[in-house]
Amino acid sequence: MRDRLLEAADRLFYAEGTRAVGIDRVLAEAEAAKASLYSHFGCKDELVAAYVQQRIASARASIEAFVAPIPPCERALRIFDWIVAWVESPDFMGCPLQRVVGEVADARHPARVLAADQRDWLRARFVEWVKAAGVANAPQVATALLVLFDGAVIASVQDGPRRARDARWAAGALLQAAGGGRAEARTSKLRKPGR
Amino acid sequence: MRDRLLEAADRLFYAEGTRAVGIDRVLAEAEAAKASLYSHFGCKDELVAAYVQQRIASARASIEAFVAPIPPCERALRIFDWIVAWVESPDFMGCPLQRVVGEVADARHPARVLAADQRDWLRARFVEWVKAAGVANAPQVATALLVLFDGAVIASVQDGPRRARDARWAAGALLQAAGGGRAEARTSKLRKPGR
DNA sequence: ACACGAATAGACAGACCTGTCTGTTTGACC
């Protein structure tokens, strides 16, 4: 029951926004009664938080499954292929976390707290991957890639998937300039580009 | 009168979102009557569109005034200083256009049409600036900087202004790797990094 | 057979939303 409600909420919240979708719509989609929802989640804000939590869990699982078969030194670049595949999926509507942050003004809202955690997680992954790529200035480059990641997703909402590919290109250029990047590019003449 | 309404709408819509703020709040803030609003704007969606239009106009003016005294070849990089200043302003709440796009699902909404125009304008400016920086692959690099621009703004909402500075660093690295960048960096040994 | 937890349908309260309409007041121009 809880899962059915959450699944319905996920579909509607992601497609139209948490604010645009009322409880009644979720109940109709899940074919559930109002009391079920309120006994499981307490209030709408908690349902939103559960929705965000579920999105985070599935994103982490998806990313980990994607990078698992990829050599660590290539992950920092290849994660942008994951983004491309994501923004090309037919029902792509932007990053659910970015949207919730935009809709909920209060940073202490439970859903926003979860979103902040997820950002820390993602940034830590980037640092890992960039270090594995053999880059000297790993934290700086990792953060740059994180910003590029955010930009790839938000820009694809308006401009289409090509922006994710543009971001991939930029990530490759950054990694190469920083002395890391793909394994086959390791022999580049610029190992320590100063700065 | 129209200006007073628009000014009040701007404050409230930007601070809390167009969906979270009702007509009555705008009227109270502007100390205006309901009939005034509806005679000037027709409906709320048009007020939202007017709000977006005003934000676009002021952003363009601000950017143009900022880059005017800067040598064209430096503008592609220095525009990131403009972003830093913006995200550091105390009432920064993200990009108003990104937020409206996130709130309004329908891409044909008048406000979203305006937002799409503004993106074209911004991208054209980046192409100009990157060309002036003497970069070979100007459109590609310009688009990369546009994505970085988007990422700088959205990432600063959650992570604070440091992300805008990180984006500036990445922009500098990208421009340098592409053979352009600041005038004093022109003598860099890597003119054609081959991709 | 019975008890009990869980789901159901749906009325209801109270608030808020957009948009319309009526009637009044103000102020500028002729």
Place this chain on the structure above:
DNA sequence: GGTCAAACAGACAGGTCTGTCTATTCGTGT
């Protein structure tokens, strides 16, 4: 002074929203 457009206050309709509550039904384990 007269006229007319614009702004005013605010009631009102009709809808939506969250959240509570009552009363009923279903299924399972004992």
